[in-house]
Amino acid sequence: MPSEMDEFVATAREFLDANATRRSGSADLPEWGVGEDRITYFSTDPPEVDAAKVAESRAWQRTRYENGFGWVTGPRAYGGRELSTLHDLVYDGLEAEYDVPDTGVLSLIGLGMIGPTILAHARDHIKDRYLPAMYRGDAIACQLFSEPSAGSDLASVETRAVRDGDDWVVDGQKVWTSVAQHAQIGLCLCRTNPDLPKHKGITALLVDMSAPGVEVRPLRQMSGGADFNEVFLTGVRVPDDHRLGEVDGGWRVALTTLMNERATVGGEGAGPAARALSLPFLTELLRANGRLDDGATRRRLAELYADQAATEYLNHQAIRKLRAGTQPGPEASVSKLMYARNLTRGAHFAAEVVGPRLIADTGEWGTYSWTELLLSTPALRILGGTEEIMKNILAERVLGLPKEPSIDSRSPFRELRRSGTAGS
Amino acid sequence: MNGTGTGTAAPSETELGELRAAVRNFLAAKSDEHAVRTAMGSERGHDEKVWRQMADQLGLQALTVPAEHGGDGLGLVELGVVLEEMGEALLPSPFLSTVVLAATAVVASGDVAAAERLLPAIAAGTLTATLAVPDHAGSWDVGAGLRVTATGGRTGAVLDGIAPIVLDGATADVVLVVADGPDGPALHVIDGDAPGLARTPLRTLDPTRRMARLDLDGVHAEPVGDPASLTAVLDRVLDVATTALAAEQVGGARACLAASARYATERMQFGRPIGTFQAVKHKCADMYTRVQVADAAAREAARAVDGIEGAPAAGIAAAVAHSVCSEAFMAVAAENIQVHGGIGFTWEHPAHLYYRRAKASQLLFGGPAVYHERLLARVGV
Structure with a gap:
């Protein structure tokens, strides 16, 4: 008797076969010494290449949506299938067997995090307007959360929104905004009442990124590319019906987004960096550098591989738990911590093997190209929640350790000292 | 998968x-x-x-x-x-x-x-038994010669030599011994009270796990199985044993984590529970991370050894689990003492018992240098 899941798999397989080409076997594994000598983590493509890739992403998302695979977990009213997270994972697993455009520009922030937030907190006509557009690939959404003075302490955002008739007028600066250069909408956390404690005076607004006063500037990161942005908001008018949740109730909205962020973490095992740090590729790296018989190098390779494999096993376990009906909790961040650690150690391991040819580009294949990954890995311990914040969450929510005594959760926001200057 | x-x-x-x-x-x-x-x-x-x-x-x-x-x-x-x-x-x-x-x-x-x-x-539950693999390196490397030799035929052999460290060797009712025979290394069984067998209990790092030295002087033995398949037999035993040990190590590590989390919540210094300090809190989070990863590795290895659908190859998963769980338990047992401070260093506190068990378990089948090479061998590097 075919189960409901079997039927889902068959339908998905039929769709993929009709619309995409299946990869041949191990075509995904990079071959040592062959092809482009680049090991990337961030995209760092020139703007015209980047724009072409975004167009491909949108087109593939539209194909998915039109065939009912654009939003597997979403409500039918917005083109979804109303199936479980497990179905979503199963679909991703199937799709990975096919050669299709990467849709990260749409999915990582917009479809994975902002979509569910809009669904949970927006008014119906706003949902009608944006959700189908997003899941059809027309509207890319970004997350206007972090600010220069509000990183780990997100609740201390200073961007102001002041009520003016039926509108809000927004002024401030956001930073580290992924995909803002491509986005049609942004979910913005604004300070609406500085006389309340910091968590209680925030309002969440859905900003039209093409509105007057919105300026997106690329932010060049230490690895050389510009994969994030600064977003300056100057007198930007946002209609009140674009508010998510209550006035001054934006922190709850932000928590919905952040919870979905944690849920998307862990499915990060693929990508060029992970492939470069896979055992076959590293083995070739050692062979090419005459280190395959070196005991100390072998020990480090074994340690690295053991941790990579165990992290993969951890993800298998998470999927089994999903299958058994258990929703992932804060423990999912273990996977993120391990992922950052494995990639960081892997990059430094490769650097050690390559030696001085990593500090100057000799043109030799598979040597200087490791610099890009090496220069990208510090980000992994910061983005999506710093390691320090993740550890606080694990210790407090999972192990039940007491919170640090704080004064800033109770005092009015305007009385807090910020950025090293006394508040007035 | x-x-x-x-x-x-x-x-x-x-x-x-x-x-x-x-x-x-x-x-x-x-x-x-x-x-x-x-x-x-x-x-x-x-x-x-x-x-x-x-x-x-x-x-x-x-x-x-x-x-x-x-x-x-x-x-x-x-x-x-x-x-x-x-x-x-x-x-x-x-x-x-x-x-x-x-x-x-x-x-x-x-x-x-x-x-x-x-x-x-x-x-x-009426018979206890153990296995002695008396190779020279203590790493189950039977190809490099054994310290016990077998002479005699297929129906009854005579064993001579020394098995220097045998788990529960002093109390086991029967002992399986790998000995070098005319057909190469082969498995034998001897009785624990056989004439010619001298069993000497040893001082042990971990007092909860006993070890003995066995001196064999013309001990009567029965051959077990075909010597031709010995390597496959020992590979299987090692996969099963390291997987079983991995589960035990996860349990030990979990006990250390729980003890630290409890103590960090109860112990007051500077007017607040020490668990409010991030230096301690993050240590506990690191311990939790290690336990979670070790737990996943141990379970995956068990599924692999059992041949459950979708599981990876048993030899690889068992070697991964042995490495990851050995190191996780050791690290967590050491950090448990650190979280407890002075009291954790006393004889009457149980922290040292876990520390002893962690190190003894890590070295039981050869230790880090051996298990890392074994892992690489299993993945063909």
């Missing part, structure tokens, strides 16, 4: 939960810290009454013995639950030597006569 499993169905979480609860309740009653310390100081190193009750009340020794030899025929997924609880309680017991090492070796050897003679008694 690059599955190589043969398609065995996994046991349900409900069944595993019931098994865990039964074992946990039993150990809470029979193996609290006082009982562990009493067993530690006793001559045989374990409480024989508890061993019998384990068999009579819970049938734990029978769990993985094949059904045709009086057992339940279950796998490492179920056994892992039992060993995790035993590791958490630090139960001193000849379980690892008897049920894991010896019984697995007998089953893997395919020797029906030996299986009929030994396995029903092991399953019933």
Whole structure:
């Protein structure tokens, strides 16, 4: 008797076969010494290449949506299938067997995090307007959360929104905004009442990124590319019906987004960096550098591989738990911590093997190209929640350790000292 | 998931939960810290009454013995639950030597006569047994020569030599010995009280796990299985044993984590619980991360060894688990002492017992240099 899941798999397989080409076997594994000598983590493509890739992403998302695979977990009213997270994972697993455009520009922030937030907190006509557009690939959404003075302490955002008739007028600066250069909408956390404690005076607004006063500037990161942005908001008018949740109730909205962020973490095992740090590729790296018989190098390779494999096993376990009906909790961040650690150690391991040819580009294949990954890995311990914040969450929510005594959760926001200057 | 499993169905979480609860309740009653310390100081190193009750009340020794030899025929997924609880309680017991090492070796050897003679008694809890692999390096490297030799024919051999470190070697009713014979290294079985066998209990780093030196001087032995398959037998035993040990290590690590989290919540310094300080809080989070990863590795290895559908190759998953769980338990046991501060360094606090168990477990099958190379060999590097 075919189960409901079997039927889902068959339908998905039929769709993929009709619309995409299946990869041949191990075509995904990079071959040592062959092809482009680049090991990337961030995209760092020139703007015209980047724009072409975004167009491909949108087109593939539209194909998915039109065939009912654009939003597997979403409500039918917005083109979804109303199936479980497990179905979503199963679909991703199937799709990975096919050669299709990467849709990260749409999915990582917009479809994975902002979509569910809009669904949970927006008014119906706003949902009608944006959700189908997003899941059809027309509207890319970004997350206007972090600010220069509000990183780990997100609740201390200073961007102001002041009520003016039926509108809000927004002024401030956001930073580290992924995909803002491509986005049609942004979910913005604004300070609406500085006389309340910091968590209680925030309002969440859905900003039209093409509105007057919105300026997106690329932010060049230490690895050389510009994969994030600064977003300056100057007198930007946002209609009140674009508010998510209550006035001054934006922190709850932000928590919905952040919870979905944690849920998307862990499915990060693929990508060029992970492939470069896979055992076959590293083995070739050692062979090419005459280190395959070196005991100390072998020990480090074994340690690295053991941790990579165990992290993969951890993800298998998470999927089994999903299958058994258990929703992932804060423990999912273990996977993120391990992922950052494995990639960081892997990059430094490769650097050690390559030696001085990593500090100057000799043109030799598979040597200087490791610099890009090496220069990208510090980000992994910061983005999506710093390691320090993740550890606080694990210790407090999972192990039940007491919170640090704080004064800033109770005092009015305007009385807090910020950025090293006394508040007035 | 690059599955190589043969398609065995996994046991349900409900069944595993019931098994865990039964074992946990039993150990809470029979193996609290006082009982562990009493067993530690006793001559045989374990409480024989508890061993019998384990068999009579819970049938734990029978769990993985094949059904045709009086057992339940279950796998490492179920056994892992039992060993995790035993590791958490630090139960001193000849379980690892008897049920894991010896019984697995007998089953893997395919020797029906030996299986009929030994396995029903092991399953019933009336026989303890162990396995001695007296290679020179202490890493199960039987190709490089053994310190025990076998002479004589296929029906009865005579063993001579030394097995320097044998788990539960002083108390086991029978000992399986790998000895160099005319056909190369081969498995044999001897009685624990055989004439010519001298058993010397050794001082041990971990007082909850006993070791002995065996001196064999013309000891009568029965061959077990075909020498031609010995390498395959020992590979299987090592996969099973390291997977079983991994579960036990996870249990031990979990006990350390729980102790640290509790202490960090209760211990007051500078007018607040020390767990409010991030230096301590992050240490606990790091311990939790290691435990979670080790737990996943141990479970994946158990599924792989059991041939459950979708699981990776047993040899690889077992080697990964052995490496990851050995290091996780060691790290967590050390950090547990640090979180406790001075009290954690005292004899009367149990932290050192876990620290001792962690290091002894890590080195039991050769240690880091050996298990890292073994892992690379299993993945073909």
